[in-house]
Amino acid sequence: MELEKEIKQKSFKSPYHKLVLNILFSASWLNTLQNKTFKPYGISPQQYNILRILRGQQGKAVALSVLQERMIDKMSNASRLVDKLLLKKMVDRKQCPEDRRQVEISITEKGLDVLKQLDDKVNSLENSMNNVTEKEAAEVNRILDKMRD
Amino acid sequence: MELEKEIKQKSFKSPYHKLVLNILFSASWLNTLQNKTFKPYGISPQQYNILRILRGQQGKAVALSVLQERMIDKMSNASRLVDKLLLKKMVDRKQCPEDRRQVEISITEKGLDVLKQLDDKVNSLENSMNNVTEKEAAEVNRILDKMRD
DNA sequence: AAACATTAAATGTATATACATATATTTTGA
DNA sequence: TCAAAATATATGTATATACATTTAATGTTT
Structure with missing residues (x-):
């Protein structure tokens, strides 16, 4: 879902600003999923x-x-x-x-x-991320790796 | 820097696997930067x-x-x-x-x-993320938004 | 209106994070 | 060789996270 809707924000001042929030939000989202998966163990x-x-x-x-x-x-x-x-x-x-x-x-x-x-x-x-293609996943990986230089 | 080097892992079993780790790692990286920025206040x-x-x-x-x-x-x-x-x-x-x-x-x-x-x-x-272009930032945003659907 | 359900926020508790400091061991070099 | 520096890990402490439970106020139903 669009980040704008997830955190009820109309717009971001730049794609970079949204990028920062999107990475943090997505990590929190993944973390919640992982917590639920691991908790029973x-x-x-x-x-x-x-x-x-x-x-x-x-x-x-x-x-x-x-x-x-x-x-x-x-x-x-x-x-x-x-x-x-x-x-x-x-x-x-x-x-x-x-x-x-x-x-x-x-x-x-x-x-x-x-x-x-x-x-x-x-x-x-x-596998639940299958709406993202392998190519797209690789593209995000390339860009994140570059972001942290 | 390549995630492979950051966490000393030779390879990942799929671009999706790397994607999960990359988002979590990048969020932790951003969080450390933010902590340092905010701490004096x-x-x-x-x-x-x-x-x-x-x-x-x-x-x-x-x-x-x-x-x-x-x-x-x-x-x-x-x-x-x-x-x-x-x-x-x-x-x-x-x-x-x-x-x-x-x-x-x-x-x-x-x-x-x-x-x-x-x-x-x-x-x-x-601005320190300027090695990522606006277009690349927008592309990552699009893919992350889709990933969480 | 009284009983019950719902909602908003606060609290309890266990664990985790961030970071400074301490302890023990090994390495270095005067 | 012995003191100082460096290294590996552990500990202390304040804060934050995850999630369950509690408290107080409001809504709903009959």
Whole structure:
């Protein structure tokens, strides 16, 4: 739906102004969808993000700092998010023997299982955007990448 | 910068998958910029959003529910955000006599003054996206609006 | 008009975010 | 080699978000 209607604003002072609001609004919209998807499994979007990064490591443990730099939201607190996942036994954490400042995080069977159950739902979330063509998606990606230069 | 580099991911399983991450990442990026811009004035991006909506009313007071439906982030708690702005004397709040359930919020001189000081900085934030053309911005707007249908 | 439903806003609570500061360990270099 | 700098993570704190529940006022129905 047009952003104008979503936030009841008649017009924007420039396409750039609308762009800023549109990105923020769309992210909030996606976040709400994700929250609803993940909630039944007791995790948040950022916790899901961490589990996805860990699964991408094929069972290998990675330092917390690696998680930090790969997360979508760099400002979120990886240390405490890992705490939460640890309580839910979805990740393991152990001190790294070579450098005892570091901790190494890996995903557990339970974590993998939760991700597996979520895979279909996450896919259908992405498929629900099928009114956008692949070409259009790629175009937005190109422009957003450029915007952040 | 390419999202692939920003979150150190080699590739994405589809342009749609990248699109979701790109919107979330770009929103977080914008949010960080906004936080830095607003912080010296003691307000958050959502509080700024409320002040902007109120300024758009030409001094007229509006019900809290009007703020709610015009905010970018519908999930944020307008009631408590108004509390914070009230403490900083940037808005006024009074009970509506016709319907005492409602409260009417309006922006104060101090609120207008803060916005005025911020106008230039917000403009230059938008101008910093000048590597995106107007046409490209409009194209992204069109596609995001369609995505949320 | 009394009972019930609806609406507007406030509040409670758990979690997350933003950012500053602290702690522990390793690295560097005088 | 030992003090200082750098690094990795954890913690503290204020605010914000997500969402359920509560409170107060108004509307509706019979």
